[in-house]
Amino acid sequence: MMNKRNLLAILLTLLFGLLVVGVVSAQQPTPSDDQVNAIAKQLYCPVCENIPLDVCPTTACAQWRELIRQKLTDGWNEQQIKNYFVQQYGARVLGTPPPKGINWLVYLVPPVAILAGVYVLYHAFRSWKRPAQQVNLSPSAPGPQAEMDPTQDEYIKRLEDEVRKR
Amino acid sequence: MNEITTSPAEKPSQKVLPRWGRILAWVGLFALLVVVAMVLLRKQQGPVAIGQRPPSFTLTTFDGQQFGPAEMSGKVVLVNFWASWCKPCEQEAADLETAWRYYQPRGDVLFLGIAWTDTESASLAYIKRFNITYPNGPDLGTTISQAYRTTGVPETYIIDKNGNLASLKLSPYSSLAEIQAAIDPLLGP
Numbered sequence A: 001m002m003n004k005r006n007l008l009a010i011l012l013t014l015l016f017g018l019l020v021v022g023v024v025s026a027q028q029p030t031p032s033d034d035q036v037n038a039i040a041k042q043l044y045c046p047v048c049e050n051i052p053l054d055v056c057p058t059t060a061c062a063q064w065r066e067l068i069r070q071k072l073t074d075g076w077n078e079q080q081i082k083n084y085f086v087q088q089y090g091a092r093v094l095g096t097p098p099p100k101g102i103n104w105l106v107y108l109v110p111p112v113a114i115l116a117g118v119y120v121l122y123h124a125f126r127s128w129k130r131p132a133q134q135v136n137l138s139p140s141a142p143g144p145q146a147e148m149d150p151t152q153d154e155y156i157k158r159l160e161d162e163v164r165k166r
Numbered sequence B: 001m002n003e004i005t006t007s008p009a010e011k012p013s014q015k016v017l018p019r020w021g022r023i024l025a026w027v028g029l030f031a032l033l034v035v036v037a038m039v040l041l042r043k044q045q046g047p048v049a050i051g052q053r054p055p056s057f058t059l060t061t062f063d064g065q066q067f068g069p070a071e072m073s074g075k076v077v078l079v080n081f082w083a084s085w086c087k088p089c090e091q092e093a094a095d096l097e098t099a100w101r102y103y104q105p106r107g108d109v110l111f112l113g114i115a116w117t118d119t120e121s122a123s124l125a126y127i128k129r130f131n132i133t134y135p136n137g138p139d140l141g142t143t144i145s146q147a148y149r150t151t152g153v154p155e156t157y158i159i160d161k162n163g164n165l166a167s168l169k170l171s172p173y174s175s176l177a178e179i180q181a182a183i184d185p186l187l188g189p
Helices: A002-026 A034-039 A059-073 A078-089 A103-138 A143-147 A149-164 B006-015 B019-044 B088-108 B120-129 B140-148 B176-187
Strands: B076-082 B111-113 B136-138 B155-159 B165-167
Touching: A034 A059, A034 A078, A078 B140, A149 B088, A149 B120, B076 B088, B076 B140, B076 B176, B088 B111, B088 B120, B111 B120, B120 B136, B155 B176, B165 B176
Parallel strands: B076 B111, B111 B136
Antiparallel strands: B076 B155, B155 B165
8 A cells, every 4th residue: 555655655756756857848048149249140130231141230131130039938949030030021121031932043153154264264275375385386487287187288279379370 | 378377286275164054154143142232222222202102011019919911901001110139119109199099989990000120019009108109120130121111210101092103202201290291181071
């Protein structure tokens, strides 16, 4: 009988303990400024353009940072918070625009411009180098390469014919 | 003699992009310039002009009501952009509320408050603080303010019964009389 009472007491204690642990684990600790700023620095308030939210001194930005803290306390993750801000204030609050619609230009134009630049430079360098090679390849006495070039031979022959006619 | 000047050795140095490549490059450049021009034009447009039909919108208020073109039709509509962190907005808040209470019984005047880039809790605290009773809601996604091309807060747009913009105020109203002076001529006899 005593054993049964003891067992019941232990079970009740364990059950109560589990409930307490459950309640404690459901509460989120207050997020630190660093945690808030880690998200805030990826956002921009439309009121003060070009100033990230983590360093923006206005009241509006302070309210937004508090909102981030509140959402973190509620257990939201970074992406959920960013989605919420986009829904509330538009995509322009994001530091990096989402890759859709006209925003694709932001991601496509720079690499395409760089590739085009590399292509242009490559051809420019090649065209600068070529005249120097031609000077070396065209001495007064024809080199072995010129002698073997049939188009060159034909050209010289036509030139000689022209001179002979005159 | 012209044949002499066109040396076959020079031909490779005149190598250029293939035709399709050149066309593609020019089309790309032109498209980019068009996009840049459109963005610049839009930024330089300024706010909606008086006499023009302002963009239509639907406002969902903080308590879930919806005010769209159907609710605004045939009424004089005052659209006020504000924010809880905006000190000049506080100057006109009491006058706007007094004006609303003055015109509300007529039934042909509608006031709409639009909270711009504000947090909901701060907006609700502001509404409670100034005892504002006319419909107020957030500018979700800042779509309404972008359509109106607002430059800040407070800004107030008064639309006549025909749906055209009759008055525009880019600063706070200084008195109740100023608000009445903007609305009364639109009401008719």
